[in-house]
Amino acid sequence: xxxxxxxxxxxxxxxxxxxxxxxxxxxIADHLRITAGLNPSVSEQRSWDxxxxxxxxxxxxxGLGGVEMMVEYQLPLTSKxxxxxxxxxxxxxxxxxxxxxxxxxxxxxxxxxxDQQLVLPEGVRGGPRLHPxxxxxGYCDYMADFVGALAEYPHAVRGVAYLHNAADLDxxxxxxxxxxxxxxxFTKSRRGDFLDYLRDQFAAQSGAHVADRLLRSAVRPSKQxxxxxxxxxxNREQFVLLAEQRLAYEIVLHxxxxxxxxxxxxxxxxxxxxxxxxxxxxxxxxxxxxxxxRAVLHATGSRSFTQTMRNYVGKGSSKVKGLxxxxxxxxxxxxNGLEVLICDEAxxxxxxSSSRFTPARLRTGRPxxxxxxxxxxxxxxxxxxxxxxxxxxxxxAAEIREHAASQGFRVHEISLDAQFRCGGSRxxxxxxxxxxxxxxxxxxxxxxxxxxxxxxxxxxxxxxxLLRASLKDGYSARMTAGFCWKWSxxxxxxxxxxxxxxxxxxxxWNVNGDRAVGDAxxxxxxxTLPGGFEQVGCVYTxxxxxxxxxxxxxxxxxxxRDGKLVTVRSASxxxxxxxxxxxxEADRLIRNTYKVLLTRGMVGTAIYAVDRETQDFLANxxxxxxxx
Numbered sequence: 001x002x003x004x005x006x007x008x009x010x011x012x013x014x015x016x017x018x019x020x021x022x023x024x025x026x027x028i029a030d031h032l033r034i035t036a037g038l039n040p041s042v043s044e045q046r047s048w049d050x051x052x053x054x055x056x057x058x059x060x061x062x063g064l065g066g067v068e069m070m071v072e073y074q075l076p077l078t079s080k081x082x083x084x085x086x087x088x089x090x091x092x093x094x095x096x097x098x099x100x101x102x103x104x105x106x107x108x109x110x111x112x113x114x115d116q117q118l119v120l121p122e123g124v125r126g127g128p129r130l131h132p133x134x135x136x137x138g139y140c141d142y143m144a145d146f147v148g149a150l151a152e153y154p155h156a157v158r159g160v161a162y163l164h165n166a167a168d169l170d171x172x173x174x175x176x177x178x179x180x181x182x183x184x185x186f187t188k189s190r191r192g193d194f195l196d197y198l199r200d201q202f203a204a205q206s207g208a209h210v211a212d213r214l215l216r217s218a219v220r221p222s223k224q225x226x227x228x229x230x231x232x233x234x235n236r237e238q239f240v241l242l243a244e245q246r247l248a249y250e251i252v253l254h255x256x257x258x259x260x261x262x263x264x265x266x267x268x269x270x271x272x273x274x275x276x277x278x279x280x281x282x283x284x285x286x287x288x289x290x291x292x293x294r295a296v297l298h299a300t301g302s303r304s305f306t307q308t309m310r311n312y313v314g315k316g317s318s319k320v321k322g323l324x325x326x327x328x329x330x331x332x333x334x335x336n337g338l339e340v341l342i343c344d345e346a347x348x349x350x351x352x353s354s355s356r357f358t359p360a361r362l363r364t365g366r367p368x369x370x371x372x373x374x375x376x377x378x379x380x381x382x383x384x385x386x387x388x389x390x391x392x393x394x395x396x397a398a399e400i401r402e403h404a405a406s407q408g409f410r411v412h413e414i415s416l417d418a419q420f421r422c423g424g425s426r427x428x429x430x431x432x433x434x435x436x437x438x439x440x441x442x443x444x445x446x447x448x449x450x451x452x453x454x455x456x457x458x459x460x461x462x463x464x465x466l467l468r469a470s471l472k473d474g475y476s477a478r479m480t481a482g483f484c485w486k487w488s489x490x491x492x493x494x495x496x497x498x499x500x501x502x503x504x505x506x507x508x509w510n511v512n513g514d515r516a517v518g519d520a521x522x523x524x525x526x527x528t529l530p531g532g533f534e535q536v537g538c539v540y541t542x543x544x545x546x547x548x549x550x551x552x553x554x555x556x557x558x559x560x561r562d563g564k565l566v567t568v569r570s571a572s573x574x575x576x577x578x579x580x581x582x583x584x585e586a587d588r589l590i591r592n593t594y595k596v597l598l599t600r601g602m603v604g605t606a607i608y609a610v611d612r613e614t615q616d617f618l619a620n621x622x623x624x625x626x627x628x
Contacts, residue, residue, distance in 0.1 A: 002072075003085065005071070007207070008055075008069055011069050014027070015053040025048040025049045036074065058195060064198055064199065064204060066208075068088065080243055082139045084101040084103065086198075086207070088206075089205045095153065098150075098210070102136040104162070106124065107166050115254045116131065118130065119131050119132070128247075128251070131174065133184075134177065140157050140182065142242055143157050241280065241284060242277075244415065249284055251414060252380055255378045264377075266377070267381070268413075270414045270415075275546065275602075282298060282344040282382055283298075286342055296339060297324075298324050300326065300348065301350065301393075304523060304540065305345060305543070307514070307525070339377050339378065346382055347388050347396070349381075349394055350368050352365065369399060391585060428449060437591060454622055455607070475547075475603060476547040478526075479533075483539065483573050486499050490511075500536045508534075520532070520534065527541065527547065536553070546602055548601065549604055550606070551607075554607065557569070558591075567587045567590040
């Protein structure tokens with residue numbers, strides 16, 4: 001875990017003595033560039049210059065100059081950062097004490113449309129925001145869940161929303177949500193109360209050793225999505241939603257209440273990259289709305305994802321299994337028959353629900369997105385446009401927005417910018433996007449990240465051995481590959497054909513169907529049942545899932561030439577790319593395929609490229625450890 005850290009006294013001095021050409025914000029920005037590979041925006045830097053000196057001087061004035069300030073503290077296993085975490089000695093117990101501070105420069109803010117969970121700051125673009133007390137409460141809960149040093153002392157961490165530019169009268173409606181002593185809100189009108197609060201939390205001693213313990217603490221494993229999903233649906237809330245995740249959740253609940261009262265319809269679009277928490281939001285909403293006895297369903301366009309949810313979440317309950325549907329189940333759905341329809345993996349939405357097997361009487365020619373919008377008062381779409389991997393998939397924010405707006409429906413859009421997969425490494429996500437040409441700037445050297453490992457294997461044998469070793473160490477692991485080898489039917493003796501052949505190494509593809517073959521699980525359960533390790537997964541099977549260690553074979557459909565990766569459509573064996581797809585579309589789909597494959601891991605990714613020139617190209621980008 002990383003943070004820019006100083007004692008309050010030191011940071012106050014640094015802020016006051018900073019040279020004009022090198023402000024405090026530039027020092028922090030340089031630190032983040034070096035430690036986290038981030039390039040903070042101008043607005044972020046401006047907020048540091050305006051807010052951090054205020055907090056530092058408050059601590060000094062309270063006689064707490066020795067309290068440690070950890071600025072931009074990175075929450076474990078995510079790329080989300082808390083503004084400041086204060087670390088010091090508990091005044092009462094002498095133990096460790098932490099206060100998470102969310103700094104807001106708002107001068108005026110009101111509750112959004114009578115919903116206490118949401119606020120609308122004056123002069124701030126982007127629509128309603130999550131109440132800052134809820135935001136900081138989420139950070140506290142998350143730290144208690146995942147920081148080993150807090151395992152036995154979850155109440156050692158408290159939270160404060162500090163609106164240091166606002167007077168009480170200008171934000172008075174926001175106090176309605178401050179109900180528990182663990183999280184508080186203060187304004188400039190209550191600066192005296194804030195100083196008393198700080199004195200009540202901390203002794204007038206150095207907090208350096210307390211900060212050390214937090215930053216060096218072991219990180220407990222992330223709650224795996226499928227292991228807690230059943231509890232989420234059936235019993236109680238298991239997931240902690242952070243920042244934009246919680247905002248999206250509250251926007252949906254707010255939209256539902258508004259739509260019910262006004263007899264109207266509202267559409268919610270949530271966009272985010274791999275591992276940004278889209279499915280966590282989906283399951284949290286499904287659980288909460290189910291417990292409220294709302295008419296709610298979850299739908300995807302992914303057979304593997306839906307079947308796995310039914311298998312894990314609905315295990316032993318046909319009622320719960322029935323909550324998970326496919327996008328094409330809504331061709332004849334009653335208009336507004338549901339209160340909420342949660343469309344997860346919405347980038348898989350197709351142009352039409354009908355296929356060649358659809359009876360003629362049901363072939364209306366109606367766009368699938370219109371069917372989904374019509375089915376519920378509040379349709380919710382969660383998507384990542386860079387995960388469109390099949391021709392005919394039309395799930396983009398622009399497409400959904402256009403269809404909703406053309407019918408006069410109110411649209412809410414939320415972007416998730418945090419990263420919860422890939423060890424919370426935003427640097428890795430950016431590295432993959434640039435490597436694949438999905439983001440400008442071209443491929444760059446992987447300089448390493450404390451939160452995520454990237455390794456280049458010299459052969460498929462070495463890749464296999466690395467993943468097996470991770471299994472022995474207690475991690476989950478899977479190997480995937482580009483669709484560059486034929487996919488045979490099982491042998492008559494109920495064994496799989498080792499289609500993926502590279503030299504003297506060979507493995508079968510995952511099972512292509514709903515029936516297990518020997519020890520190999522059915523296609524939908526390849527990513528989650530132990531027997532899936534012995535087969536190579538394809539993009540259609542891996543999409544939507546995560547595992548600790550991720551092995552990726554880059555096939556001959558993506559090769560390095562002249563310093564960049566280019567696609568070779570003729571090397572693909574994917575039937576979806578054989579006809580009716582332009583070269584430009586095929587290029588985009590192949591790149592998106594590898595984006596999906598390369599971003600499944602939570603701890604690390606190991607890569608092997610079949611093409612020698614591509615392997616050499618990657619070797620110049622990925623520093624190989626002395627001993628693998």
